[in-house]
Amino acid sequence: MRMDRPNLVGLAVLALTFAVPGTAATLVVCAPGYPGSTKEAQPAMDAFASAAGDAAGWPKGELAAVYFETEAAGVERLSKDDAALALVPLPFYLRHRETLRLAPRAQAVMAGGQASEPWSLVAGKGKVTSPAALDGFELVSLAGYVPRFVRGPALGAWGELPPGLTITFTGTVLSGLRRAAAGEKVVLLLDGPQAAAMKSLPFAANLEVVVRSAPLPVSVLCLVGTRLPAARSARLLKALPHLGDSEAGAAALAGLRLAGFVAADEKALAAAQAAFGKARE
Amino acid sequence: MRIRAGSLVAIAVLAGACVSALREPPPVAASGQPPTPVAGASDVDRLLAEAETAFARRPDAAEVGRARELFVAAARADEARAEGLLGAMRAIAWLVETEADGVRREGLATEAVQLGQWCERRAPANPECAYRLALAVGQQARERPATAHDGLKVMIDLLERVSATAPDLDAAGPDRVLALVRLRAPGWPAGPGDPETALDSARRAVARAGAYPPNQMVLGEALRANGHREEARATYERALALAEARLAAGDPDAAGWRREIASALDALR
Numbered sequence: 237m238r239m240d241r242p243n244l245v246g247l248a249v250l251a252l253t254f255a256v257p258g259t260a261a262t263l264v265v266c267a268p269g270y271p272g273s274t275k276e277a278q279p280a281m282d283a284f285a286s287a288a289g290d291a292a293g294w295p296k297g298e299l300a301a302v303y304f305e306t307e308a309a310g311v312e313r314l315s316k317d318d319a320a321l322a323l324v325p326l327p328f329y330l331r332h333r334e335t336l337r338l339a340p341r342a343q344a345v346m347a348g349g350q351a352s353e354p355w356s357l358v359a360g361k362g363k364v365t366s367p368a369a370l371d372g373f374e375l376v377s378l379a380g381y382v383p384r385f386v387r388g389p390a391l392g393a394w395g396e397l398p399p400g401l402t403i404t405f406t407g408t409v410l411s412g413l414r415r416a417a418a419g420e421k422v423v424l425l426l427d428g429p430q431a432a433a434m435k436s437l438p439f440a441a442n443l444e445v446v447v448r449s450a451p452l453p454v455s456v457l458c459l460v461g462t463r464l465p466a467a468r469s470a471r472l473l474k475a476l477p478h479l480g481d482s483e484a485g486a487a488a489l490a491g492l493r494l495a496g497f498v499a500a501d502e503k504a505l506a507a508a509q510a511a512f513g514k515a516r517e
Numbered sequence: 518m519r520i521r522a523g524s525l526v527a528i529a530v531l532a533g534a535c536v537s538a539l540r541e542p543p544p545v546a547a548s549g550q551p552p553t554p555v556a557g558a559s560d561v562d563r564l565l566a567e568a569e570t571a572f573a574r575r576p577d578a579a580e581v582g583r584a585r586e587l588f589v590a591a592a593r594a595d596e597a598r599a600e601g602l603l604g605a606m607r608a609i610a611w612l613v614e615t616e617a618d619g620v621r622r623e624g625l626a627t628e629a630v631q632l633g634q635w636c637e638r639r640a641p642a643n644p645e646c647a648y649r650l651a652l653a654v655g656q657q658a659r660e661r662p663a664t665a666h667d668g669l670k671v672m673i674d675l676l677e678r679v680s681a682t683a684p685d686l687d688a689a690g691p692d693r694v695l696a697l698v699r700l701r702a703p704g705w706p707a708g709p710g711d712p713e714t715a716l717d718s719a720r721r722a723v724a725r726a727g728a729y730p731p732n733q734m735v736l737g738e739a740l741r742a743n744g745h746r747e748e749a750r751a752t753y754e755r756a757l758a759l760a761e762a763r764l765a766a767g768d769p770d771a772a773g774w775r776r777e778i779a780s781a782l783d784a785l786r
């Protein structure tokens with residue numbers, strides 16, 4: 237088929253209309269205490285950025301993604317101008333939402349999990365029956381880098397935790413579980429996958445779940461301030477829940493161990509923010 | 518070329534879709550270049566000797582590549598023997614750590630896994646087959662993250678088996694590598710990472726072969742991961758002294774160890 241000159245010009249105009257030019261935006265994924273380093277995760281991040289950008293109809297290369305396994309590195313990266321999106325766990329979001337101007341727009345669903353899951357307080361069998369009994373204990377958790385999250389959204393409904401409780405952050409809770417099972421004054425606040433896996437431990441019979449929180453959003457996808465023009469963010473946010481529909485999108489999600497994205501549960505996030513606001517640091 | 522810090526075991530994390538670490542391997546004849554002229558069983562000892570000589574010339578990558586071809590030729594020449602397969606796996610493991618091209622690294626790692634599977638079939642009673650296969654699976658996990666989830670299980674099973682039957686192999690290699698896997702793999706419940714059991718394995722490796730620098734190095738790493746910084750520093754200092762002595766004696770791997778130790782000591786200052 238022959239294409240004459242005016243038609244070519246017409247196509248070019250059409251392309252310009254749809255390919256809204258924009259500067260590159262970066263999605264910063266930060267999950268303190270979770271496995272992997274920035275370098276190790278980069279191939280999975282590249283695949284995700286490419287698939288998500290394609291799904292949103294963004295020009296190639298305009299969405300980048302990068303992972304950080306420490307809070308400090310994630311915060312630093314999010315302070316840069318191109319960091320327009322953040323995918324972070326709830327404790328990180330609650331601590332930094334004001335200073336980093338994080339606006340939640342969606343929730344990530346982990347593979348095999350739910351968008352919202354409870355946190356479980358685990359202790360040696362018969363060791364803890366009330367919040368007051370935690371005086372002199374050490375609480376070990378992946379969420380331990382935000383003690384206010386532990387005292388508020390996770391355990392605030394159970395009661396006020398005593399000042400004599402030490403809250404410790406670690407990505408490797410197995411050691412703490414061993415200590416708790418051995419009768420030491422250690423309790424653990426476990427996330428959904430950890431609590432589900434607890435029964436497989438050889439010393440599980442010496443442990444018990446003392447209390448579970450209400451289901452809380454696990455991972456929040458946020459816009460960072462107004463760094464991303466509304467039209468571009470709208471297209472991306474509209475595309476993300478359908479990312480798994482394509483083969484490339486499904487593979488990209490699997491690379492991050494995600495099942496997909498759902499709309500942000502504003503009510504649950506507001507409740508978490510309120511509980512966080514009431515808790516002491 | 519620098520040997521990457523991950524050494525033989527670097528665990529890929531955030532693994533994507535799960536792919537089996539072990540698949541039916543192609544025939545050994547599909548590995549390497551066809552030898553000219555075709556070698557027979559009577560050539561195996563000569564080929565192995567030439568391969569060992571070439572492998573001893575590392576860090577000359579071309580010589581290590583030639584060693585790999587000679588080892589594979591020996592493996593092809595006599596299907597009853599496993600030494601060629603084991604030698605080829607050693608050479609490939611070294612090449613994977615020094616190759617800059619990711620696609621080529623992935624191909625090499627996969628080839629080593631396949632040779633290891635043949636080794637297990639040819640010589641099921643030889644624990645070195647299982648040991649080298651475990652190392653190859655570890656490298657494959659790093660180069661093909663989709664195999665990491667299954668690969669970690671395969672590695673741990675193989676290494677625990679060899680640790681029980683041949684703990685002194687490769688200067689206490691089974692316990693040394695178990696320690697590395699447990700230090701660098703994702704922790705419970707995502708993976709077998711566990712700094713405490715890593716420290717136990719590292720201590721066992723040092724108890725068996727304390728003069729081998731990598732055993733002291735993994736002990737230093739395990740001590741550090743468990744919060745024992747001063748002990749870790751002292752252990753790395755010991756490792757450095759051992760590596761210097763090996764370097765002076767002409768050990769071709771000692772320069773790489775020394776760089777890794779220096780980096781670890783810097784991080785502890």
